[in-house]
Every structure is written in structure tokens, then in C-alpha cells.
Amino acid sequence: MSTEHISNNESFESLEVQAYQREVRRNLLLSTPALIVLFCAASGPLLIMLVFSFLTAGDYGGIKWQFSTEAWFQVAFYRDIFDETVSIANAHVSIFWRSIKLSFLTTLVAFVLGFPTAYFIATRPPETRSLWLFLVTIPFWTNLLIRTFAILEIIRNQGLVNTVLITLGVIDQPLDMLYTDIAILLGMTYVYIPLMILPIYASMERLDFRLVEAAYDLYATRWRVLARVILPLVKPGVVAGSILVFIPSLGAYVTPRILGGGKHLMIGNLIELQFGQGRNWPLGAALSLTLLVIVMGALMVYVRSAQKEGSGHGH
Amino acid sequence: MVTNSRPFSIKRMPGFSLLALACFFALYMPLAPLVFYSFNAGNNIALWEGLSLRWYVAAWENDLVQSAAIRSVVVAVIASVVATSLATMAALGTTRTRPYRGQTSIYAMVNQPLMVPEIVTAVALLILFALIKESTGYHGYAYLVSAHTAFCIPFAYLPIRARLEGMDRVLEAAAADLYATPWRTFTKVTLPLLLPGILAGAMLAFVISLDDVVITEFVKSAGQDTLPTYMLGQLRRTITPEINAISTVLLGVSVVMVAIIFFLSRKKT
Amino acid sequence: MKTIFNSILSGLVLAVSGAAMAAGELNLYNWGNYTNPELIEKFEKETGIKVTITDYDSNETALAKVRAGGHGFDLAVPSHSHLPIWVSEGLIANPRVDQMPNFKNVAEEWRNPDWDPGRQYSAPWQWGSVGVMVDTSVYDGDINTFGIILDPPEELIGKINVAPEMNDVISSALLYLGGEACSGDKELLKKARDKLVEAKPKWKSMDYGVIEKFAGRDLAASLYWNGAAFRTRLKNPDVRYGYPKEGYSLWADAVVLLKDAKNVEEAKSFMNFIMAPENAGLISAFARYANSIVGSEQYMPEDMATAPEVVVPQEFIGAGKFYPTCSPEVQKIYTAIWTELQK
Numbered sequence: 067m068s069t070e071h072i073s074n075n076e077s078f079e080s081l082e083v084q085a086y087q088r089e090v091r092r093n094l095l096l097s098t099p100a101l102i103v104l105f106c107a108a109s110g111p112l113l114i115m116l117v118f119s120f121l122t123a124g125d126y127g128g129i130k131w132q133f134s135t136e137a138w139f140q141v142a143f144y145r146d147i148f149d150e151t152v153s154i155a156n157a158h159v160s161i162f163w164r165s166i167k168l169s170f171l172t173t174l175v176a177f178v179l180g181f182p183t184a185y186f187i188a189t190r191p192p193e194t195r196s197l198w199l200f201l202v203t204i205p206f207w208t209n210l211l212i213r214t215f216a217i218l219e220i221i222r223n224q225g226l227v228n229t230v231l232i233t234l235g236v237i238d239q240p241l242d243m244l245y246t247d248i249a250i251l252l253g254m255t256y257v258y259i260p261l262m263i264l265p266i267y268a269s270m271e272r273l274d275f276r277l278v279e280a281a282y283d284l285y286a287t288r289w290r291v292l293a294r295v296i297l298p299l300v301k302p303g304v305v306a307g308s309i310l311v312f313i314p315s316l317g318a319y320v321t322p323r324i325l326g327g328g329k330h331l332m333i334g335n336l337i338e339l340q341f342g343q344g345r346n347w348p349l350g351a352a353l354s355l356t357l358l359v360i361v362m363g364a365l366m367v368y369v370r371s372a373q374k375e376g377s378g379h380g381h
Numbered sequence: 382m383v384t385n386s387r388p389f390s391i392k393r394m395p396g397f398s399l400l401a402l403a404c405f406f407a408l409y410m411p412l413a414p415l416v417f418y419s420f421n422a423g424n425n426i427a428l429w430e431g432l433s434l435r436w437y438v439a440a441w442e443n444d445l446v447q448s449a450a451i452r453s454v455v456v457a458v459i460a461s462v463v464a465t466s467l468a469t470m471a472a473l474g475t476t477r478t479r480p481y482r483g484q485t486s487i488y489a490m491v492n493q494p495l496m497v498p499e500i501v502t503a504v505a506l507l508i509l510f511a512l513i514k515e516s517t518g519y520h521g522y523a524y525l526v527s528a529h530t531a532f533c534i535p536f537a538y539l540p541i542r543a544r545l546e547g548m549d550r551v552l553e554a555a556a557a558d559l560y561a562t563p564w565r566t567f568t569k570v571t572l573p574l575l576l577p578g579i580l581a582g583a584m585l586a587f588v589i590s591l592d593d594v595v596i597t598e599f600v601k602s603a604g605q606d607t608l609p610t611y612m613l614g615q616l617r618r619t620i621t622p623e624i625n626a627i628s629t630v631l632l633g634v635s636v637v638m639v640a641i642i643f644f645l646s647r648k649k650t
Numbered sequence: 651m652k653t654i655f656n657s658i659l660s661g662l663v664l665a666v667s668g669a670a671m672a673a674g675e676l677n678l679y680n681w682g683n684y685t686n687p688e689l690i691e692k693f694e695k696e697t698g699i700k701v702t703i704t705d706y707d708s709n710e711t712a713l714a715k716v717r718a719g720g721h722g723f724d725l726a727v728p729s730h731s732h733l734p735i736w737v738s739e740g741l742i743a744n745p746r747v748d749q750m751p752n753f754k755n756v757a758e759e760w761r762n763p764d765w766d767p768g769r770q771y772s773a774p775w776q777w778g779s780v781g782v783m784v785d786t787s788v789y790d791g792d793i794n795t796f797g798i799i800l801d802p803p804e805e806l807i808g809k810i811n812v813a814p815e816m817n818d819v820i821s822s823a824l825l826y827l828g829g830e831a832c833s834g835d836k837e838l839l840k841k842a843r844d845k846l847v848e849a850k851p852k853w854k855s856m857d858y859g860v861i862e863k864f865a866g867r868d869l870a871a872s873l874y875w876n877g878a879a880f881r882t883r884l885k886n887p888d889v890r891y892g893y894p895k896e897g898y899s900l901w902a903d904a905v906v907l908l909k910d911a912k913n914v915e916e917a918k919s920f921m922n923f924i925m926a927p928e929n930a931g932l933i934s935a936f937a938r939y940a941n942s943i944v945g946s947e948q949y950m951p952e953d954m955a956t957a958p959e960v961v962v963p964q965e966f967i968g969a970g971k972f973y974p975t976c977s978p979e980v981q982k983i984y985t986a987i988w989t990e991l992q993k
Contacts, residue, residue, distance in 0.1 A: 090481045097487050100467035107531035108494045111505035114614075125978040126735045127710055128717060143552065144986075148840050157993035159461055166562070179404045181393070186401030189392045196580060200639045205408050206588040207635050208415060208628035211612050215620065215859070216411035219418075219427050224866060226410070245855045257412065257627030259404070260588065264581035265540040271577040278391050288394060302546035306539035307493070317498035319595070327855030328814040331992040334498040341500050342710040343816045344985040345978070354501040361496045362489055369485050427862035430886060443687065444705060467656035507718050512718030597712060603677040603722040614682005614705040617858050619881065621683075 083190030112358075119351035127345045137348035141356055158336070158353075165333040168247065168322075169315040172254040173262075176311045177304070179255070180262035184303070186298075187263075188270040198269065202260050210257070214324045216251050218244065222327075254315050255327040261310035270296075271304030305372075313361055333357060412632065419625035426620050436626040438444050443623065450627050453591055453607040456522070460529035461537070461586035467530070468537035468586075469579055473571075477543040492524060492539070494532040502532065503599035510600060520602040528600045531588045544578025597624035676701045676916040679723040684776075686936030693779060699916045716741050716882070716908060718868045724911035725920060726773050730765040731817075731975040737771060740905045745774050745918050752925035760942035763902070764972060768855065772904030772922040774942035776933060779900050779962070780818045780968055781989070782892045783879040785919040788870040793892035796826035799873050800849045807852045809870035811863070815986045816858040818899070821844070821973065822873060825897040834975035838982075864889055865945055877939040880959035891959045893966035898968045901941075934960075 079184040095188040098113040098301045104110075139145075144155040196244050205213070220226045221243040251306070273296065319334040331339070333353075340350030413425075422486070423430030440446055475487055494502065499560070511525045538540075556566040571578075593608035601610065612624055653741065668808050678685065682705035688871055690701050704723065706712045706856045731742055736742050747753060748761070749768050756774060758941035784793040789805045798824060802810055812819055821831035821841040827965045829835060854869065861878065863869040865885040905924065907917050923929055929943040931949020940960050947955040962970065977985060 079559060086479060089478060093478055093481065094475040094483070096470040097491075098536075100491060101487065102488060103463075103467060103527065103531050104493065104534060105525045107506065108502055109490055110451075111502065111509045112493075112497065114505045117502055123978070124974070126732075126739075127713060128429055139905050141482070143867070148836050157989045160993050162987075179400060182397040182400035183404040185394060185397050194643075195577070197639065199584065200407065200642075201634075203588055204632065204635050204639065205412055205535070205583045207631055208412070209608055209612055209624055210592040210594070211609070211616070211620070212415055213411055213626050214623050215426055216413075216415045219395045219414040220411055222866075225870060245857075248643055256407070259408070261585060262586055263404075265543045268540040268544040268578040268581040269546070272544070272574070275391055277524065292394065297459055298506065303540075303543040306413040306543040309495070310536065310539055313492075313495040319498065319500075323814070324859075327857050329850070329853070329992065331989070334500075334991075336583050336989065337498050339816070339985065339988070342708060343715075343981075344988075345710075346985060347504070350501070350504075354497045354795050357498070358493075358496045362493070363495075365492065366485055366489055369488055373480060373485075409660070423885075425862050425865075425885070426867050427859075445687070504714065507715060511715075511718035511720040514722070520720075520722045540848075598707065599715065601704065602702050603679070606703075606705050610705060610707075611682065613707045616707065617868065619878075621863060 072177060091302050093376075112355075114352060115355060117349040117357055119348050119349055122349050123346045124160060125345075127329070127341075127347065129347050134348070137346070137352040140346075140349050142275040146147055148305065161331050161332060164330065166216045166251060168254065168332070169312050169318075171251055172258060172315045173253065173308050173312045175241050175255045176259045176262040177308065180259055180307065183305070184263050184266035184270055187267050188273060195267075195271065198263065202263050206260060210320060212322055213256070218249075218325060220247060244325070245329065247326070249325040250322050253321040254318055257318075257321055258311045262307040265306035265310060266300060269306075270300045273299060305368075309365070316357065316361070382641065391504050395598070411440050414526050419629045421433060421622045421625075424621050424624050426625060436622040437630075439621075440626045440630075442621050443470055445606070446608070446623060446627060449606045449608045451610070452605065452630065453627070454631075456525055456607065457528055457590035459526050460533050460590045461583055463526075464530045465531035465537040465541075465579060465583040468534050468582060469541055469575070471534070472538055472578075474540040475555045477548065477550065491569050492535045495535050499532075499593070499595040502528075503596045506596065507599040515622040516601070522605070523596065524600050525605060527650050528596055529593065532596065533586035533590050533622040537579075540581040540585065541575065541578040544575055544581075548574060664943075672954075674699050674916065676725070676913050676920055677723045678703050678920070679706060679716075679721070679726040681705070681727060681810060681935055684727070684903075684933045684937050685822070689880040689924075689929060689932040689936070692929065692932070693920060696923075697916075697919060698915075699919070701920075707886055712737055713741075719910065721910075722912070723856055723908055724917040725905055727903050727905050730763065730904065730972055731776075731803045733765050733772060733906065734974060737766075738907060741909055742771055743911065743914070744770050745830060745907045745908045745914075746770055747921060750918070750922045750925065752922045755925050755930075755943045755945065757788065757944050765902075765974060766904070772906050772919050773925055775903045775905055775924070776937060776941050777875045777900060777902035778939045779893065779898055780822065780873070781876060781879070781880060781894060781898050783872050783874050783889055783890060785864060785867065785870040785886065785888050786890050787868075787888040791826075793890055793986040794895050796822050796873075796894045796896060796898075797893065798871050798892065799853075800826050802847050802849070802852050802871065806871045808854055809868070810853045811855045811857055811860050811869050811872040811874075813858060813860075813872070814875050817976070819873065820984050821899055822894070824982050825894065828896065830897075831899055831971075832980050834977065839983050839987070843990065844985065848993050856992075861885060876959045880938055880954075880957050883957075883959070884953075889925060893962065893969060894968075895969055897969050897971060899973050902972065921938060925989070 118129050118135050120133060121134065122130040122134045124130050141158065142155055143152050144157065145152050188199055189197055223240040225316065231237050277295055278291055282294045317334040318332060319338060321334045323335060337350050337353050340346045340353065418426050420432055420434065421429055422433035422435065471491055475484055477521050506528055514520055553566050556570045592609060594613050597607050598610050598613060608627065612620065657929045676699050680703060686701055694701055708836035709729050712726055713732060713735065716726060746936055760774055761769050768963055782793060782796065782798045784798055784992065788809065790802055791803060793936060798806065799812060807980065820842060823846050824831055824833050824838060827838060828843050829838045856870060859872060859884045860869060860872050864882045879889065905921055912915050924933065925943060927943050928949050930943035930946040934941050934946065934950050934954065
């Protein structure tokens with residue numbers, strides 16, 4: 067091995083390293099503006115909440131500048147107001163559990179309805195696709211509260227759905243949907259479904275149907291084509307849509323309150339309560355940071371595993 | 382294998398069109414009572430008392446609700462345009478690249494606004510912005526717009542990223558081989574390919590900003606009510622069909638706008 | 651079209667200049683949908699002062715925003731329960747309301763309330779009560795008790811709504827059990843919790859919007875405010891409002907001058923303005939609650955001046971009381987009970 071060869075190899079490597087560094091610098095530069103805005107108006111101010119969670123609750127809302135870990139204690143444990151015995155905060159656990167359950171179901175229903183809708187839009191002639199996309203979002207240009215009340219109007223006992231079903235003879239007693247978990251599920255699906263449809267559409271629009279054709283040529287059934295060819299190709303869109311539906315519905319506030327009749331709290335309502343009439347800002351801060359850590363942890367685990375799985379892609 | 386008389390189409394999935402149409406039907410069904418009650422003679426949004434245009438007249442004469450509606454739309458347009466541009470750049474910087482340190486952190490940070498209930502961001506912003514408002518004396522729209530921009534970013538980012546992921550580099554590489562400058566490659570190749578994702582992201586950002594209530598309630602300065610905060614105050618009392626009337630007008634305007642865009646784009650092709 | 655154009659323009663101007671506070675302006679921070687536009691128009695015409703209204707949705711939001719500072723408001727309208735907090739935290743200035751010319755119109759019983767002794771800080775806006783409303787075609791027994799909600803008669807089970815206001819609900823349970831609102835008696839609080847937990851399965855909802863549901867006969871009873879009960883009776887003539895004999899709580903909202911107000915003179919003239927009978931009448935005509943100004947009845951709609959929901963019948967006056975906001979210790983217990991109730 068000649069010395070010349072080694073130095074050549076080295077310079078080649080350093081060129082490679084330089085190119086990589088240039089790429090990283092470009093990437094950071096591209097991401098910086100968004101990060102600055104986020105830091106100033108979203109993530110940065112959350113540091114205030116981190117500080118608050120270690121302070122004492124003010125007498126009438128707000129905080130007192132006195133160090134305390136009481137809020138974090140209260141997230142997980144419940145000190146009985148009457149006999150001071152300490153137990154696991156089962157009210158918090160059951161509220162978190164209900165929220166997760168309902169958000170999961172919302173995501174599922176939104177996917178079952180949203181995927182075919184995105185597929186439908188993506189297979190229209192190219193010049194009409196944006197029009198269909200607009201049709202998905204136009205109902206959401208009206209006000210959220212008014213929309214929620216419109217849903218309430220539709221599902222109540224004398225509402226549209228029951229009237230139609232009874233007239234058609236499908237049922238003879240009105241379905242009692244209002245103020246149930248079903249109502250919350252319907253309402254949340256309605257509110258969040260564009261967040262499922264649009265990302266799936268975005269990644270489906272470029273779907274190469276030659277691959278589908280090839281699969282059919284190999285005598286694949288429609289369902290196999292769907293599961294083995296189409297779904298993997300649009301996976302990024304499905305993931306994005308699921309994140310956009312699942313996470314915001316965890317913190318949903320208006321829909322459970324109006325359609326659920328307010329009889330049960332969801333995480334969003336529980337945290338709201340601490341900043342409102344509960345006058346316990348530190349607990350509100352600690353609860354929301356708990357939620358943040360759980361969700362962000364899950365997301366990062368997912369991203370890391372997806373990166374490992376997909377390494378070699380995009381080079 | 383093909384049992385129906387229709388010719389075999391590789392794009393057709395059994396039942397999909399039906400589900401899609403059912404979905405569109407469900408999306409538009411709640412608008413029926415919304416529009417219906419805007420013509421209510423009574424002062425309730427769920428109790429029909431006869432036909433009347435009184436709430437359109439009321440909305441027409443109510444400066445407060447009109448300016449709130451316009452303010453909502455203006456803030457949503459600015460916030461969604463800025464958020465979508467920033468999100469597009471961030472998506473380009475975090476997707477289709479060799480893994481680098483901090484990539485996952487950037488991804489997590491961009492999506493952070495999704496992960497805490499609005500009230501938390503709202504209270505944090507209240508405290509931060511109050512300090513700035515007091516020390517600078519500036520009470521303008523910058524606070525509202527920057528808060529909206531920030532929480533809109535993930536809603537624009539995720540669809541754009543979904544589009545970008547797995548988008549082939551072949552065309553861009555070909556352009557580069559033909560001595561196109563990076564900027565030319567970007568505007569002539571990458572951007573057009575990315576457009577459906579950008580459009581989807583922008584639409585989501587717009588809708589999310591338009592509907593926001595809690596953060597706006599805490600960030601707004603004097604005289605900066607938007608339509609949702611104007612309505613929030615009515616929740617404990619009667620919500621009058623005035624909002625239905627305003628929403629119906631907004632709906633009408635958007636439908637007309639989309640129709641115009643549609644016909645214009647058809648003429649071109 | 652002109653207003654639309656104007657508001658866009660003024661929006662742009664505001665964005666550039668940053669809400670310049672010229673003389674002759676007034677920034678009112680009030681509950682949403684609570685300010686009669688006619689009242690503002692009249693004030694602007696008489697004084698030439700331009701009024702900007704901004705809404706809030708709860709005492710807590712208003713307190714948090716004003717406390718944070720930099721808000722730019724001149725006047726706010728907190729409830730009586732929160733007013734002492736605003737005073738003790740130094741958020742409001744003392745404009746000597748009792749020395750204003752129109753103070754002479756304030757009814758005798760409103761001149762020296764416990765929550766604003768001597769009435770120096772606050773000008774009266776509106777007041778009301780927390781009671782029960784019942785559809786008497788469904789249940790025709792005694793409705794003047796919180797038992798309607800907490801020990802409901804057979805006919806009402808499953809047709810009950812409770813307004814989702816933590817303080818009102820738990821205080822009502824305490825009053826029903828013979829205590830006082832915000833009582834620190836732990837035994838009693840425990841009983842109140844058990845009572846609420848026991849009663850909740852008999853309720854249909856905990857919701858604000860009830861008028862249309864009473865009209866559609868989906869609901870037959872509710873813990874609610876008197877003004878809403880009045881509006882409901884206009885849609886369903888069988889609805890009556892009960893003043894619980896065990897005791898019920900009253901509330902009052904009042905206008906206060908904020909310490910960092912920039913338009914102090916304009917704000918004072920507004921406070922004086924709303925104590926004139928014809929103007930107080932406009933306030934009540936819009937939101938349909940009573941005010942505290944003598945002679946304002948003649949400026950209200952006729953159905954209001956005689957409504958038993960607005961004018962408290964003599965026999966029930968004694969049971970109503972103004973309660974201050976709970977102490978921090980009791981509020982903690984309230985929150986725990988509330989979370990337990992809705993888990």
C-alpha cells in the first residue's frame with residue numbers, strides 16, 4: 067500500500083465529512099426560523115410552567131415564590147382531605163385513562179373514515195383534487211362552538227338522526243346518544259377528521275399506481291394490495307394524521323364539555339380546573355408537564371425506531 | 382375474479398368511494414342546523430320560532446361581532462402563511478437527510494405545541510407577554526399573531542413532512558446534473574412536487590388558527606376579541622343565532638371563493 | 651360594508667401604532683355578551699368618548715390577566731366574591747364611588763355591602779341568585795329547596811341538569827345540609843361530598859345551555875341562575891324558579907377602576923353614567939338581571955319589572971346571602987370534591 071493511496075483516501079474521507087457537515091449546517095439553518103418562533107411563543111414560555119410546578123399555589127390563583135414539591139406529589143398521590151391518609155390518586159389515573167381511551171378510539175374512527183376519503187380524493191383527476199381538499203376543510207371555517215352545538219342538535223332525542231331512523235322504522239325508541247361517551251367520540255371525530263384526511267392525502271397524492279398494477283399482475287387480491295403495497299407507501303401520512311388526531315384529542319376541552327354533558331372530566335378539563343376555579347397553578351403545571359413527558363417520550367421512541375428501521379433510506 | 386360488469390380499474394377499492402361520500406355527508410350534515418337556525422326568529426340556536434332575517438340584520442349592525450370576525454380571518458391568514466413557510470423549511474431540514482445529532486430533538490420541539498393543553502401555553506404566554514407589554518408599552522397584534530403562528534407550525538409541518546418522506550431525490554439529482562442551481566432546482570422541481578403537502582398543511586393551519594379560543598383569550602390585548610372569544614363569553618348565557626348568521630356568511634364567502642378558484646384553474650388547463 | 655372597511659383600517663392602524671391611548675378613549679373589560687350596545691352608543695354620544703369593549707369568560711381569567719399587568723384596560727367588572735381579592739392585591743384604585751353625583755340613585759341596601767364597605771370602590775352593574783328551576787308540569791311539589799337537585803323526587807330523576815360551576819354546586823350542597831357556603835367544617839364537607847356523589851347518577855347533565863332543553867322538555871329541573879330561569883319561562887310557561895329555603899347564595903357584579911388605568915377621568919364618568927336610572931335600565935334590559943338603581947324599573951321591559959325571578963318575593967329575601975370567595979384551604983377541599991365527583 068503506497069503512501070499516496072492513503073493520503074488520497076484521507077482526502078476523500080475529509081471531502082465526505084465536509085459534505086456531511088455542509089448538509090447538517092443547511093438542515094440546522096432551515097430549521098432555525100421555526101425553532102425561534104416556537105421558542106418565543108410556545109416551548110420557551112413552558113419553562114415558566116416548569117418553575118411554577120415547584121412553587122406553592124397562591125391563595126387566589128397564581129403562585130407564591132416558595133419552593134415546594136407538593137404539586138408533583140399531588141399528581142400521583144391523593145392525600146385524603148378529611149383523614150390525611152395518602153393513597154394513589156385514582157381520580158387522576160381514571161381521568162388520564164378515559165382520555166387515552168377516547169383519544170385512541172377517535173383516532174381509529176378518524177382513520178377508518180379518513181383513509182378511504184383521502185384515497186378517494188387522491189384518485190380524482192388532478193385538477194379537481196384541490197377542490198375536494200377545500201370541501202373537506204370548508205365546514206371548519208365556521209365556529210367550533212357553533213359546530214359542536216350543531217352536532218348536539220343532530221344527535222339529541224328529537225334530533226335529525228333519531229327522527230330519520232324512527233321515520234324509516236329502523237328503531238322505535240330514540241337512541242339516547244347525548245351526554246354519553248359515544249357523543250364525545252362522534253364530536254371529537256368530527257372535529258379532528260381533517261387532521262387525518264389531509265396528511266394522508268399529502269402522501270397518497272404521489273402514489274405510483276404502477277406498483278399497484280404490478281401487484282395485481284402478480285395476482286394479489288385488493289386487500290393484499292391495500293395492506294402490502296398502498297399502506298406501506300403512505301405510512302408517513304398515516305403516522306402524521308394519527309399524531310395530529312391523537313395528541314390534540316388528549317387535551318380536548320370544548321367537545322367533552324358540551325357533548326358529554328360535562329359529567330366526566332378529561333385531561334384538558336382537569337388541567338383547566340387547576341388554572342381556573344381550583345386555584346392550584348402548580349398542580350396544573352405539574353399535570354401538564356406529566357402529560358408532555360408521556361407524549362413526547364412515546365413520540366421520540368417511535369421516531370428513533372422508525373429511523374433505525376428506515377436507515378439506508380433517502381441516501 | 383372480476384364479478385361486476387364494470388371494467389377492472391386498479392384505482393378502485395370496493396366500498397372506498399361509498400365511505401368517502403358518507404364521510405363528506407357527515408362533514409356537511411351539522412351545517413344544516415347551523416344554517417337553518419341563522420334564519421330563526423327566536424333568540425336561541427336550538428329552538429325554532431319562525432323564519433326571519435333579524436340575526437343577519439343584527440350581525441350587520443353589530444360592529445363588535447363584525448370586527449371580531451374580520452380579525453379572526455386576518456390573524457388566521459397571516460399566521461397560517463407564516464407558519465406554513467417556516468414549517469416547510471423545517472420539514473426540508475429534518476427529512477430526507479442523513480441522520481444528524483439533534484434531528485430528533487428538532488422534530489420533538491416542532492411538535493411540542495400539540496402536546497400540552499392550550500390553557501397551559503395560554504397562561505405561560507400571558508405571563509411572558511404581560512412583561513413585554515409593560516416594559517415596551519406595545520399592545521398591538523404581534524402577540525396574537527406570533528402565538529397563533531407558533532401553535533400552527535406542527536399542523537403545517539406534519540403533512541408537509543409526510544409528503545416529503547420518501548419523495549424521490551432522482552428528479553432533483555437529475556436537475557442538478559443538468560447544472561441547475563440549487564435554488565432553481567428547489568423552485569422548479571422540489572417545490573412543485575411538495576405543493577400538495579404545503580396546501581394541506583396551510584389549510585390545516587388556517588382552520589386551527591380560526592378556531593382557537595383559549596390562547597387567544599389570554600393573549601389578546603384590549604379590543605382584540607376574535608369570533609371564538611366573542612362566543613366564549615356567551616356560553617354561560619344564551620348563544621344567539623347572530624353567530625350562526627356570521628358563520629353562514631363566512632361559509633357562503635368561502636364556497637364562492639372555492640368555486641371561483643375552481644373555474645379559474647379549469648380555464649387554464 | 652363601511653364598518654368592515656373601517657375595522658380593517660383601524661386594525662391596520664392599531665397594528666402599526668400599537669393601540670395609542672389618545673384622550674377620549676375608554677377600555678372596558680367585561681363578561682362576554684353582558685354590555686348593552688345601546689348603552690355604549692348612548693355614552694359615546696353624550697360624552698364623545700370612544701369605548702372599546704373586550705370580553706372575558708370567568709372571574710379567574712379576568713383576575714389572572716389583570717394581575718399579570720400590561721393589559722391596557724381601564725375598567726373591569728368582577729363579581730362581589732372576587733372584589734375583595736382585587737382590593738387586597740392592589741389591582742384597583744379608589745375612585746370614591748360614594749361621592750359621585752349619581753350615587754344618590756343607588757338603593758339603600760346596596761350602599762354598604764360587606765364586600766365593599768362604604769361602596770367606595772365599585773359601581774353596581776347587575777346582581778342575581780343561584781337557585782333551582784323546575785318544570786312544574788313534571789313535578790308540582792315544593793320547589794323552594796336544593797332537595798330538587800340533591801334528593802330529587804321520583805318524577806325528576808334523569809331529567810336534572812346542574813350548571814358546571816364548582817363553587818355554586820358545592821356551596822349549594824353545604825347550604826342544603828344546614829351549613830354555610832365555604833364552611834371549613836370537615837365533617838360537613840364530607841357529608842356534602844357524599845351527598846353529591848350519591849345524587850350525581852340521578853342527573854342527566856352538567857351543562858350551561860338549558861333553555862332549549864327545557865323548552866323541548868328534555869330537562870325538568872336544574873341548578874341555575876335566576877336570569878336564565880326568567881328567559882326559560884318565556885319559552886316554557888310551566889317553568890318556575892325556586893329560592894331554596896335552606897339558604898341560597900346571591901351574586902353581584904360591579905364596575906371597578908383598575909390601578910394602571912390610563913383613562914381615569916373617562917372611566918370615572920362611565921361609572922357615574924351607569925348609576926343613572928335610565929342607563930341602569932338599559933343594562934338590565936339587555937342581560938335581564940336586576941340592578942341596584944332606584945327608578946330603573948321604568949326603563950326596563952314590562953315583563954321584567956314584575957317577574958318573580960328578577961324581583962325576589964318578600965318571603966324569600968331573608969334566605970339569600972352574599973358569600974365571599976372561599977379561603978384557600980376550603981377551596982382545596984372544594985377542588986378535591988369536584989375532581990372526585992367528575993372522575
